[in-house]
Amino acid sequence: xxxxxxxxxxxxxxxxxxxxxxxxxxxxxxxxxxxxxxxxxxxxxxxxxxxxxxxxxxxxxxxxxxxxxxxxxxxxxxxxxx
Numbered sequence: 001x002x003x004x005x006x007x008x009x010x011x012x013x014x015x016x017x018x019x020x021x022x023x024x025x026x027x028x029x030x031x032x033x034x035x036x037x038x039x040x041x042x043x044x045x046x047x048x049x050x051x052x053x054x055x056x057x058x059x060x061x062x063x064x065x066x067x068x069x070x071x072x073x074x075x076x077x078x079x080x081x082x
Contacts, residue, residue, distance in 0.1 A: 004040035009058060011042060011043070013074070014046055014055070015029065015044070036065045053069065
């Protein structure tokens with residue numbers, strides 16, 4: 001299935017966090033993965049640039065989608081306005 005091919009999804013909190021048992025612990029990353037599996041390109045945001053870059057690399061490599069990262073803290077309204 002690729003019912004989101006050609007679409008773009010914006011997902012907050014999508015940095016790739018790895019738990020001590022090796023599983024991915026970010027809900028946002030899990031949502032980004034589900035969208036990528038369906039062919040959607042992504043804009044992912046989060047506070048940690050390294051985690052965002054890791055997510056970008058993995059999502060692009062595994063699913064062949066384009067990913068744009070933006071560092072932002074959604075808890076601070078001023079950072080959400082450009």
